[in-house]
Amino acid sequence: MILQWVIFIHLALLCYTASTVNPQNNNANALSVFNGDSRALIINRNINKEHKVPLRDERECSHELKHLCPVEEYESDDLSILTCIQYLKTSEISQSCQHVVWQHTIDIVSDDSLSKIIRPFCKEEISCKQDVFRCIIEHLPEIKSKPCMRIIHQIELIGFSDFKVISMFTQDCQNDIEKYHCGRLPGDRTKATFSQGKTLACLQEHLTLLENKCRKQVLQLSELQSDDVAFDRVLDKACADLKARFCKNVQSPEEVYSCLIRHRNDDYIKQECRDQLIRREKLISQDFQVSKGLSRACKEYIKMYRCRRWLSDDKEIRLAQILVCLENAIHNETSQISQECIREMKDHRQMLLDDYKLSPEIVSQCSNDITNFCQGLRSKTIQCLMEHSHPNRVLGRVSFPCQKQLETLVLTSDVGEDWRVDPVLHEACQSVVNKFCPEIKGGNARVMSCLMDKLKTYKMTKKCESALLQIQYFVARNFRLDPPLYRACRMDAHKLCHAKVEWATPNEAYSPKGQYVLPCLYRYLRNKEVSKLKPACKEEVQRVMRQRALYVELNPEIEQVCLDDLALMCSEKMGKGDEIDCLQQNLDQLKSSCQDVIRNYTEVQMEDVQVNPIILRNCAVFIDKYCQNEINKDVMDCLIRIKNEQSLREQMKCRATIEHYQLISLQEFRFTVAFKNACQSYVSRYCSVAKTKPQIIECLSEIVRNDTLSDVRNKISKNCRQQLRSQLLSQRENIEFNPKLKTSCQMDIKKFCADVPSGSARVLECLKEQKKKLSEKCHHIVFKIEEQDLTDSSTDYTLLSTCKTMINAHCPDMSEALTCLKEVKDQPGFDLNCKMIVVKRIIEQNQDYRFNPVLTKACKVDMVKYCSDLIKSPPADTEVEGKVVKCLKIKFRQRKLRAECEQQLIGILKEAALNYKLNPLLQHLCTDEIKSLCGGKDDDQEGGSVEECLKVALQNGQLVNRACRLEVAGLIEETRVDIHVDPLLHRACASDLNVHCSDTPPGGGRHIQCLLNIIADPVKAESLNRNCHVMLSQRLELFREASNNFIALPQSMGDLYGQVSHSPQKKYFFLMLFSFIGMVFLSGLFFGRASRRSVYSLLVSNPKSNKL
Structure with a gap:
């Protein structure tokens, strides 16, 4: 520390010379001011006069001082009176008194006088014998005694009345005073005593441009001024009103500065005061010791953490360097810094962000950007530059050198640690914090994290969102600026991602590598096999990823490669937070590099719900309720499964969010994590040509279906098949999830299902009902869907959702649900809605043998043997309208089917007897007859009334259409083969069969023949119950009528023999x-x-x- 002090005895000589040269102008010469040419006056060093008379009793001043410094308020000693005078205006003291005051000032700062004054108060702390004033100043930081500090403060106050008294200020700064025109000479030279502060203030304004020796003198005086605002005469005068209004109750003199600075941006502050406060802040930014509060509160820690080890040996240390050093200690968890020091640090970090002029690098590197983008914004200039730091599709961007300086400033101010540091953020988000984060203490990024969690919710205001994103843009590019993340992951980042161990160093240059640390950490988090992150680090990485997930500017790895696509496809009309969603929806149209990064990012969101803020925000309750056991697995898969639960149906936000991500997942099969993990190897092997997820689903499902129908071992694993079923189920539920069906049936949907809402498979069911009217392209797609669903019930959304309770009660195998439900649908207590769906599926199944895998398997040999012409080349994706079943029915009447096939056909015929819609051929051939003759009948409750109506019509000769007549006659003939195909007759005669035909084996028409034999015997006929007797009599008449009408032409000698052998007249x-x-x-x-x-x-x- 270099400071040249004037030998005080020379000051006495100065006074003497001044008084002898011109006694009438002693005051003017003694003030040693600079003339208009800024030349220093010659200092007179010959004065050595002692003033025995107290100042209060001096003739020239006694009258004035009596009123200005009354005895009631001030002691009579010279020190007290001189202290009083420092607070007076120049005009209040006469010229003659001013010279006397100056002489007493010289006397009181002499070595002898000072020694006598301070000895009673400071004898244990200061033992200065020579150059006492200089000695006192140098020992100021060591003084602890309050009485001693108080007396020295009075001496300083007197010394600062003229800087000649305490330093070589005018000599070392002569060149700079002339260069920057800092000489001050009021019109009245007699008032020049009080003009020296203006000269110093002028030099302080040009601090960075001063010569080294002058710069040191100016900073030394600036440090001394920090003890009391009164030492800075220019500032004290300019801010007198502000001080009186807000700081009158401040106890410590140096704290008055802090009080004034806190109000520097108030609208009613005079510009002159604001300018002087900015001058003071600039000094602090250049030398932290100019801030007495910071230097005193943090002195111990600056030394403890060796904050000078990175710096030169010069006394001058910039504020930014000290802040970075101390922040480094705090963030590295090695500090025990006091709250007082932390509080001072926060105030000074806030000061740096409040005015860009406090950072010379910002001023120099961003001058053009400020002119172009942020002219006249004063305290909001830095925030304006931040706003223009990230790519903006309208306003442009700051230069790269300016960008680097802003990054450095954000690091220095550590704005991510405390939201209150940024004045603009504090003002914009105060209301949000008060309302939604009231219990959260500032510091350690706690409030910042709370605010980030409120983004894209009704709780966040646009003003707060904008200010918050400005800061987070920089925080996202340097993982050290997020304190919780840095603290939890510091060592992991160093070990795994080559990050520095130190939080920062004071002279550290900006490096873009900081933005890659978080992605690196997350890669290790995703890799379950080699995950090395600590639990606390994992949690923080997930938090940060979740909070930044919505915004492109908070994801630099996306922003860098997708700028062009954002400008092209996601215009400025799109709100913040919607850009990533836009990129996801336009994935196929993005550049390849952008596609890759969006694919990876979407996969991350789908894989880990903890980094998906929208899902967490809208579905948190349901995740906790239904998916808690899968929190570390595939939560999205769980949410998709339960999204149709009654409680979730009422929560439209969660449901809409789930479906939104389902739509996004259609673009890439790896966006569905469980599906990707289970089926990736099979996709590579069998479906490498497929590009989109729907194409892959179609490819895999075709392989599974073929293997199932061929009764061979499945090529696809059980786990993959399960995931495939889940994807098919989603496609059935909502037509939006099946692009191929939606595209192929677009016109049909508009024509037949325009008023049907999507979801719950309603559109698909509507298309099925209109199947005969559909366009060929649409019909083919619907046919394939029916084939899949009727082959494997686990993909039939309507069946599974409607019959959920019945399936849980009766059917353990979801894939065989329809077969199972058909067997139990007639049991008491069976759900009626479910029964209707089951019947509907049976109707669909009977339209084509390919829809009935059980029948196909049981009758495969019989089909090849008897119906080869029908199954050799069936129409692709079109129903054969029951023709194969008809072929089998003919052989059934001829009793040629194998037992296995016969049993399956009996089941079909039995169901068809109760509901004519289960017999597509009958429905097709007898359409007009059913409408005209049986119009009032309804088989919805499976009463068999329509078939009975047609049988009676045949008996009465009402069936004109020969094809219909033959079909009905065939139904009657089938009863001869097995009584079970006539459920009404079987139901009426069930007890009689048990009594009279219990020894007769079933099948082959034996039971019906047994009953016919009984009714043919008048005696035995009386033993039949009435209903059975009536029904059997009706059937006998029908058999005769059927024999007259039903003529089945033999196709071979075997057919001829069969007909003869089974004829009653054989x-x-x-x-x-x-x-x-x-x-x-x-x-x-x-x-x-x-x-x-x-x-x-x-x-x-x-x-x-x-x-x-």
């Missing part, structure tokens, strides 16, 4: 056959002998021919 046919054969035999015997005799006679009568 004996007659056999008798006739044998008679015919006998007649042929007898005719042969007779005519054969006659023809032989004729030949013989001819030969005898013609011997010549015999020779031949």
Whole structure:
């Protein structure tokens, strides 16, 4: 520390010379001011006069001082009176008194006088014998005694009345005073005593441009001024009103500065005062010791943490360097810094952000940017520059050098640690904090984190959001600026991502590497196999990823590569927080580099719900309730499964959010984590050509279906099949999740299902109901869906959702749910809504044998044997309208089917007897008859009334259409084969079968024949119950009518034999056959002998021919 002090004895000589040169102008010469040419006056060093008379009793001043410094308020000693005078205006003291005052000032700062004054108060702390004033100043930081500090403060106050008294100020700064025109000479030279403060203030304004020796003197005086605002005469005068209004109750003199600075941006502050406070802040930014509060509160810690080890040996240390050093100690968890020091640090960090002029680098590197973007914004200039630091599609961007300086400033001010540091953020978000974060203490980024969690909610205001994102833009590019993240992950980042161990160093240059630390940490978090992050670090990484997930500018790895796509596809009309969603929705149209990063980012969001703020915000309650066991697995998959729960259906926000991500996931199969993990190897092997997720689903489902129908071992694993079913189920539920169906059926939906809302498979069910009217392209897609769903019930959304309770009660295998439900649907207590869906599915199943895998499996051999022409080349993606079943029914009547196939066909015929809609051929052939003759009948409750109506119509000769008549006759004939295909008759005669036919094995028409034998015997017929007797009598008449109408032409000798052998008159046919054969035999015997005799006679009568 270099400071040249004037030897005080020379000051006495100065006074003497001044008084002898011109006694009438002693005051003017003694003031040693600078003339208009800024030349220093010659200092007179010959004064050594002692003033024995107290100042109060001096003739020139006694009258004035009596009123200005009354005895009631001030003691009579010179020190007290001189202290009083310092607070008076120059005009209040006469010229003659001013010279006397100056002489007494010189006397009191002499070595002897000072020694006598301070000895009673400071004898244990100061033992200065020479250059006492200089000695006192140098020992100021060591003084602890309040009485001593109080007396020295009075001496300082007197010394600062003229800087010649305490330093070589005018000598070392002469060149700079001339260069920057800092000489001050009031119009009245007699008032020049009080002008020296203006000269110092002028030099302080040009501090960074001063010569080194002058700069040191100015900073030394500035440090001394920090003891009391009264030492800075220019500031004290300019801010007198402000001090009187807000700081009159401040006890400590140096704290008055802090009080004034806190109010520097108030609208009613005079510009002159504001300018002087800015001057003071600039001094602090250049030398932290100019701030008495900071230097005193943090002195011990500056030394403890060796904050000078990075710096030069000069006394001058910039504020930013000290702040970074102390923040480094705090963030590295090695500090025990007092709250007082932390509080001072916060105030000074706030000061740096409040005015860009306090950072010379900002002034120099950002001058053009300030002119272009932020002219005249005063305290909001830095925030304006921040706003223009990230890519803006309208306003432009600051230069790179300015960007670097802003990064450095944000690091220095550590704005991410405490929201109150940034005045603009504090003002913009105060209301939000008061309302939604009232219990959270400032510091350690706690309030910042609370505010980040409120983004994109009704709790956040636009003004606060804008200010918050300005700061977070920089925080996102340097992981050290997020205190909780840095504290939890410091060592992991150093070990795994090559980050520095130190939080920062005072002279550290900006490096863009800081923005890559978080992505690096998250890669380790995602990799479950090699995860090395500590639990606390994992939690913080997830928090930060979640909070920044919505905004492109908070994800530099996205922003850098997607700028062009953002400008092209996500215009400025889109609100903040919607850009990433926009990029996700336009994934296929992005540049390849942007596509890659968005794919990876979307996969991250789908994989880890903890980094997906929208899901967490809208569905947190349901995650806790339904998906707690899967919190570390696939929460999205869980949410999709339970999104149709009754409690969740009422929460439209959560449901809409889930469906939004379902739509996004359609673009890439790896966006669905469980699906990707289970099926990735099969996709590579079998579906490498497929590009989109729906194409992959279609490819895999085709392989699974073919393997199932072929009854071979599935190529796809059970886990993958399960995930595939889940994806198909989602497609069925909402047509939006099935792009192919939506595109193919777009016109059909508008035509037939325009008023049907999407969701709950309603649109798909509507298309099924209108299947015959659909366009060919749409019909093909619907056919495939039906084929899949009827083959594997686990993809049938309507069936599973409607029959959920019944399935849970009766059907453990979800894939066989329909088969299971068909068997139990007639049980008491079965849900009616579920029963209606089951019947509907049976109707669909009977339209094509390919829809019935159980029938196909059971009758495969019979189909090949008897219906090969129908199954060899069936129409692709089109129903065969029950033709294969009809073929099997013909063989069933002929009793040619194998038992396994026969049982399956009996089940189909039994169900069809109760509901004509289950017989597509009957429904097609008898459409008009059903409408005209059976219009009032309804089979919805499966009463079989329509089929009975048609049978009666056949008996009454009302069926004109031969095709319909034959089909109905066939139904009647089928009863002869097995009574079970006539459920009404079976129900009526069930007890009689148990009584009379219990020994008769079922099948082959034996039960019906048993009953017919009984009714044919008048005695036995009386034993039948009435209902059975009536129903059986009706059936006998129908059998006769059917025999008259139903003529099935034999297709082969086997068919002919079958018909004859099963005919009631088969004996007659056999008798006739044998008679015919006998007649042929007898005719042969007779005519054969006659023809032989004729030949013989001819030969005898013609011997010549015999020779031949």
